[in-house]
Amino acid sequence: MCVDFLHLEQEIRTLEKHRADWLHIDVMDGHYVPNFALGIDFCRSLAGTTRIPFDVHLMVENPERHIEPFTEFPNTRLTFHPETVRQPIRLIERIRELGASPGIAIDPGQPVEQFRHLIPLVDQVVVMTVNPGYAGQKLLPHCLAKITEVRNWLQQESLSADIEVDGNVSWKNIPGMVAAGADILVVGTSALFEKHRARDDSFRDLRALVNQLEMQNA
Numbered sequence: 001m002c003v004d005f006l007h008l009e010q011e012i013r014t015l016e017k018h019r020a021d022w023l024h025i026d027v028m029d030g031h032y033v034p035n036f037a038l039g040i041d042f043c044r045s046l047a048g049t050t051r052i053p054f055d056v057h058l059m060v061e062n063p064e065r066h067i068e069p070f071t072e073f074p075n076t077r078l079t080f081h082p083e084t085v086r087q088p089i090r091l092i093e094r095i096r097e098l099g100a101s102p103g104i105a106i107d108p109g110q111p112v113e114q115f116r117h118l119i120p121l122v123d124q125v126v127v128m129t130v131n132p133g134y135a136g137q138k139l140l141p142h143c144l145a146k147i148t149e150v151r152n153w154l155q156q157e158s159l160s161a162d163i164e165v166d167g168n169v170s171w172k173n174i175p176g177m178v179a180a181g182a183d184i185l186v187v188g189t190s191a192l193f194e195k196h197r198a199r200d201d202s203f204r205d206l207r208a209l210v211n212q213l214e215m216q217n218a
Contacts (some may be wrong), residue, residue, distance in 0.1 A: 001026050002193035012050050018203040022055035024186045029060040033133030040069040059132050071098035079103035092121045108140045113151045130167030136190045139168040144180045151181025178213045
């Protein structure tokens with residue numbers, strides 16, 4: 001949602017050149033979140049132009065109605081908000097049956113404890129650090145502690161799920177997010193997709209920062 005849509009293929013080529021791990025795609029229905037953006041046709045267009053795998057974040061109500069088309073793409077991560085579905089365990093199992101990697105997203109207003117029983121069943125836990133739906137929002141500081149809470153639980157139970165952090169992943173906030181336990185950074189307008197800055201320069205700086213943080217935490 002942060003790319004320049006008028007130059008989408010150019011954006012994709014830049015992401016390929018710098019070896020982006022995933023394309024994070026926010027699917028929004030105008031109900032669970034007020035925004036309405038992206039969808040399966042957009043993903044199919046992307047799939048025809050790149051082999052970078054998709055990290056699909058379903059910010060929708062009744063996600064069980066929408067998962068199957070998104071699992072047609074190879075190596076897809078498919079994340080939903082468990083409070084939006086009556087039977088989240090069944091949905092997790094169905095996503096895995098369809099060949100995708102299931103994940104849950106924890107909204108800033110939801111406690112980690114509420115979904116603790118689901119964490120052993122998924123491959124990624126997305127900790128939202130802004131209210132979902134729009135780019136360019138400020139960090140909600142209490143969410144950093146939620147990253148650490150998930151990290152401690154994973155270590156305690158010897159679980160291997162990735163922790164993904166999504167929301168105001170800025171140059172200023174990235175060190176604290178990594179220190180709190182984040183494995184995956186969803187970078188948007190506050191870092192990689194900053195206006196008036198060359199994408200190549202931003203990506204090189206991002207790699208350098210992540211490498212530095214990895215060395216510090218080794």
